[in-house]
Amino acid sequence: MEKIKIGIIGYGNLGKGAEKAVKLSKDMELVGIFTRRNKSEIDSDSNIYNISELEEFKGDIDVCILCGGSATDLWKQGPEIAKNFNTVDSFDTHAKIPEYFSQIDGSAKSGNNLSLISTGWDPGLFSIHRLFSQSIMPVGETYTFWGKGVSQGHGDAIRQIEGVKDAVQYTIPVEKVISEIQSGNILDLTTRDKHIRECYVVVEEEADKNKIENEIKSMPNYFSDYDTYVNFVSEDELKLNHSGMPHGGRVLRIGKTSENIKQIYEFKLDLGSNPEFTSAINVAYARAVYRLNKEGTKGAISVFDVPVSYLSIISPEEQRRLLL
Structure with missing residues (x-):
């Protein structure tokens, strides 16, 4: 099975939840966790890197899951990372979504990447x-x-x-x-x-x-x-x-x-657990982003733009047989 290579950006509650969800997904491989913290502070058996090292992994990561906060982190990290990687985030300041979408769209298109914003459960x-x-x-x-x-x-x-x-x-x-x-x-x-x-x-x-x-x-x-x-x-x-x-x-x-x-x-x-459930949604949508990007989709999208079948690890044939 082809593995989707995942990078997790940030290791707070969302990052820890994303790590658990990726490890439960047999079609994914966690390349590493990228954080501003000292590596010695991180209690994990995953590969840990400083956020400054992220660009060195361009071409080695299929989708970055951005686990920073909406108040400050995502405004800065989202547009920067979208230039070099496909991304998924859970930006949740509803009133600011149109503005944030516009910024991410420009950045993602400049790097021929795909970025899904504002997933999770609400928004999502x-x-x-x-x-x-x-x-x-x-x-x-x-x-x-x-x-x-x-x-x-x-x-x-x-x-x-x-x-x-x-x-x-x-x-x-x-x-x-x-x-x-x-x-x-x-x-x-x-x-x-x-x-x-x-x-x-x-x-x-x-x-x-x-x-x-x-x-x-x-x-x-x-x-x-x-x-x-x-x-x-x-x-x-x-x-x-x-x-x-x-x-x-x-x-x-x-x-x-x-x-x-x-x-x-x-x-x-x-x-x-709010963060674990939110992270599990983000990981499922990372699968969809990977598939859509392979088909040539670029720029920013929302959950409204993603076929629900792309979230699942099982084939469309199995989906129709087991779930329809």
Whole structure:
């Protein structure tokens, strides 16, 4: 079997999840993990390289899986790496996706490469189900709810604030609103009506907590549109009570297929590990990127542009026999 050669960029929670997923994929080979950390800090039996060595592997890696954060890492790494490699990333700042797509598209095309942006489960799987349900029922309303769970991107955004040592952020849906929609009621909801955001933050000893709290609550694209609660805790408390990575959510669409027939479309996830599931999706899409690039596809694409059959290790014939 021809092996797809994978490079993992970054070794935080997503990078560790990608490493596990690649090792479970018998059609893939992990060339190496590329990180800014010292090699001595990495507890892994995979090949470890400094990020500065990545370009030396041009031609030896089929797809790079970018596991940095959306707040800062991907803005810089995405366009740079797309010039030399096919890439997959899980950029998740929804409001900035068109701008990010444009930057990646130019970089990938300049190097005759293919880059899939914003995969994972939202954006990613949830995006697909929003499109599916809207296409099937063009008359209706779609609602997306996340949690209760840890949002990696939002936690990463808090950790970029000066004076913050560590942070965990929970996205919590308003269950009363979900129940009303599941009953078939179409509601006019603001962003603030659907979720609250609860933050647990460890700060440096001399940090200004009031300043940090205000900076969190006013952060655009992440917290400013939500009722946000900031709790300052010790490192021990954060480790003891907030070290897990559960998450989940659902896409709901209430629509009509005729004047008097109301239909409810729902897709739901309940995840024991947000980063491992996100990484597993990224790895499946790396397989698709490899295949599409072999066919000549270049530039930036999204999950909307990928045939679902390209995600699977099994042949189209087996897919039709076993799954259709």
